[in-house]
Amino acid sequence: xxxxxxxxxxxxxxxxxxxxxxxxxxxxxxxxxxxxxxxxxxxxxxxxxxxxxxxxxxxxxxxxxxxxxxxxxxxxxxxxxxxxxxxxxxxxxxxxxxxxxxxxxxxxxxxxxxxxxxxxxxxxxxxxxxxxxxxxxxxxxxxxxxxxxxxxxxxxxxxxxxxxxxxxxxxxxxxxxxxxxxxxxxxxxxxxxxxxxxxxxxxxxxxxxxxxxxxxxxxxxxxxxxxxxxxxxxxxxxxxxxxxxxxxxxxxxxxxxxxxxxxxxxxxxxxxxxxxxxxxxxxxxxxxxxxxxxxxxxxxxxxxxxxxxxxxxxxxxxxxxxxxxxxxxxxxxxxxxxxxxxxxxxx
Amino acid sequence: xxxxxxxxxxxxxxxxxxxxxxxxxxxxxxxxxxxxxxxxxxxxxxxxxxxxxxxxxxxxxxxxxxxxxxxxxxxxxxxxxxxxxxxxxxxxxxxxxxxxxxxxxxxxxxxxxxxxxxxxxxxxxxxxxxxxxxxxxxxxxxxxxxxxxxxxxxxxxxxxxxxxxxxxxxxxxxxxxxxxxxxxxxxxxxxxxxxxxxxxxxxxxxxxxxxxxxxxxxxxxxxxxxxxxxxxxxxxxxxxxxxxxxxxxxxxxxxxxxxxxxxxxxxxxxxxxxxxxxxxxxxxxxx
Numbered sequence: 120x121x122x123x124x125x126x127x128x129x130x131x132x133x134x135x136x137x138x139x140x141x142x143x144x145x146x147x148x149x150x151x152x153x154x155x156x157x158x159x160x161x162x163x164x165x166x167x168x169x170x171x172x173x174x175x176x177x178x179x180x181x182x183x184x185x186x187x188x189x190x191x192x193x194x195x196x197x198x199x200x201x202x203x204x205x206x207x208x209x210x211x212x213x214x215x216x217x218x219x220x221x222x223x224x225x226x227x228x229x230x231x232x233x234x235x236x237x238x239x240x241x242x243x244x245x246x247x248x249x250x251x252x253x254x255x256x257x258x259x260x261x262x263x264x265x266x267x268x269x270x271x272x273x274x275x276x277x278x279x280x281x282x283x284x285x286x287x288x289x290x291x292x293x294x295x296x297x298x299x300x301x302x303x304x305x306x307x308x309x310x311x312x313x314x315x316x317x318x319x320x321x322x323x324x325x326x327x328x329x330x331x332x333x334x335x336x337x338x339x340x341x342x343x344x345x346x347x348x349x350x351x352x353x354x355x356x357x358x359x360x361x362x363x364x365x366x367x368x369x370x371x372x373x374x375x376x377x378x379x380x381x382x383x384x385x386x387x388x389x390x391x392x393x394x395x396x397x398x399x400x401x402x403x404x405x406x407x408x409x410x411x412x413x414x415x416x417x418x419x420x421x422x423x424x425x426x427x428x429x430x431x432x433x434x435x436x437x438x439x440x441x442x443x444x445x446x447x448x449x450x451x452x453x454x455x456x457x458x459x460x461x462x463x464x465x466x
Numbered sequence: 467x468x469x470x471x472x473x474x475x476x477x478x479x480x481x482x483x484x485x486x487x488x489x490x491x492x493x494x495x496x497x498x499x500x501x502x503x504x505x506x507x508x509x510x511x512x513x514x515x516x517x518x519x520x521x522x523x524x525x526x527x528x529x530x531x532x533x534x535x536x537x538x539x540x541x542x543x544x545x546x547x548x549x550x551x552x553x554x555x556x557x558x559x560x561x562x563x564x565x566x567x568x569x570x571x572x573x574x575x576x577x578x579x580x581x582x583x584x585x586x587x588x589x590x591x592x593x594x595x596x597x598x599x600x601x602x603x604x605x606x607x608x609x610x611x612x613x614x615x616x617x618x619x620x621x622x623x624x625x626x627x628x629x630x631x632x633x634x635x636x637x638x639x640x641x642x643x644x645x646x647x648x649x650x651x652x653x654x655x656x657x658x659x660x661x662x663x664x665x666x667x668x669x670x671x672x673x674x675x676x677x678x679x680x681x682x683x684x685x686x687x688x689x690x691x692x693x694x695x696x697x698x699x700x701x702x703x704x705x706x707x708x709x710x711x712x713x714x715x716x717x718x719x720x721x722x723x724x725x726x727x728x729x730x731x732x733x734x735x736x737x738x739x740x741x742x743x744x745x746x747x748x749x750x751x752x753x
Contacts, residue, residue, distance in 0.1 A: 162596070274559065281559075351488075356488050374487060404628060404687070405655040408684070
């Protein structure tokens with residue numbers, strides 16, 4: 120497939136970003152979009168030279184191969200499943216869904232219809248986190264003993280209207296919004312999780328602060344802390360620290376810091392810092408400062424063109440969703456949750 | 467014709483921006499939450515002959531410039547607008563519609579008071595109206611300063627290019643020339659991709675603000691492509707990110723941009739007095 124035609128559902132902040140990235144790519148055409156909000160529809164309809172619908176279902180009337188969906192979490196399953204049933208490949212913004220049950224349905228629909236899927240955990244495409252994964256794969260740190268993970272942003276300091284902030288319908292707040300990025304990276308770095316203990320605090324909206332202790336099947340532990348109400352962090356900041364038999368690694372959005380007892384691979388004994396700036400690889404197009412957004416879109420497009428599975432498909436999204444739900448359930452019941460039980464309870 | 471100074475002081479550190487670490491961002495935010503610390507750096511820069519500062523619509527920075535302006539009349543400001551990251555935050559909290567709502571409501575009121583004719587023309591009722599409203603809102607705080615140029619923020623420019631909204635850049639330039647009587651410029655993180663598009667559409671843009679550094683940091687789609695364009699460029703280019711976020715020393719950075727590439731203007735951010743002496747001592751040679 121040389122040319123790829125796409126539709127976008129949702130023209131908010133993330134929808135506009137994906138639209139821009141995709142439209143600039145060679146042999147990729149964004150041919151239609153859907154936006155349910157009347158005011159946003161009115162502006163975009165005047166501005167963009169493609170058909171814009173208020174009903175996402177109308178997109179299937181166009182000649183498209185794939186859709187990118189950027190809508191509130193609670194709509195992910197309904198919209199994702201609709202396009203899967205219509206045999207269209209789907210990129211779904213993160214988190215995959217608003218519940219494990221819905222995420223599981225989405226995986227079932229996608230497998231039944233054999234479509235290509237991706238979920239928008241873009242940090243996997245960032246240069247520092249990729250390097251961190253490489254260091255772990257090369258066993259530079261030796262046996263892994265313990266880890267810590269943080270996901271913070273300074274966004275919510277009072278109550279707000281809107282689906283993301285409702286206290287009444289607890290939608291997971293900062294856990295789903297930014298904690299999900301961290302959980303996705305932890306699964307990618309350290310593999311399957313076994314048990315979860317979670318706590319959270321609703322201060323301004325839902326789940327503004329939270330923590331978790333996670334145990335992996337391989338015996339490693341992670342202490343997790345997340346919040347979108349962190350005064351210390353203006354932008355999203357994700358950090359993972361790992362202690363191993365040969366030293367320590369701290370990886371975040373800006374740099375990787377290593378301390379090694381003995382040299383390993385290309386890394387010397389003692390301290391090494393590698394900044395993201397040093398790892399910078401030019402990208403075809405950059406909106407803002409984060410190249411990973413373009414790279415994740417590019418990966419989806421390449422997989423669609425080659426008709427192959429993405430490295431971050433809906434099954435991966437379900438794995439993350441299980442842990443997110445585990446943290447919420449553990450907090451509700453004030454007890455340790457077994458990861459296997461969460462999926463079992465959603466059969 | 468207003469001239470652009472050779473070296474321009476950038477405001478990234480004052481706005482808490484660092485490409486190296488969260489720790490540094492926190493340090494900058496704390497330090498530059500006090501206007502006096504911003505004044506100290508701008509004042510020192512002016513003593514070294516760097517008399518132009520480029521900044522977004524940031525309350526503390528504008529306050530600092532206002533204070534300094536009372537003693538140093540030759541201070542100049544190049545605004546970079548709009549404050550994209552503030553708008554992104556607003557849209558994260560209230561959605562895109564509340565953001566659009568806020569801008570139109572605010573400026574319909576303002577225009578009704580100041581320029582009823584614009585309302586009659588229906589300018590605030592369409593997309594371009596929204597855009598020019600945004601420019602006016604953003605420039606409100608700069609109106610008493612001497613502005614040798616006004617630059618459209620890179621995220622807005624790059625977004626417009628990617629969405630085939632090139633005419634937005636023309637509208638910006640015309641609007642700035644007519645209403646503010648100064649040079650319009652555009653910032654970009656896609657210099658190598660944008661310049662051929664500007665040529666193709668024959669856009670009348672006076673100056674471009676884009677990353678140029680020896681490491682190729684943010685020189686997209688490739689350092690080579692950007693350098694090829696710089697070689698044959700006839701528009702004013704202000705090089706930014708010349709220190710590549712702090713991993714290139716100032717001596718090499720200025721040498722590369724001014725001597726090796728022959729670029730006429732560069733912007734550099736400074737976060738402390740030591741840094742000011744170290745960087746501006748070298749910059750001074752080129753002034």
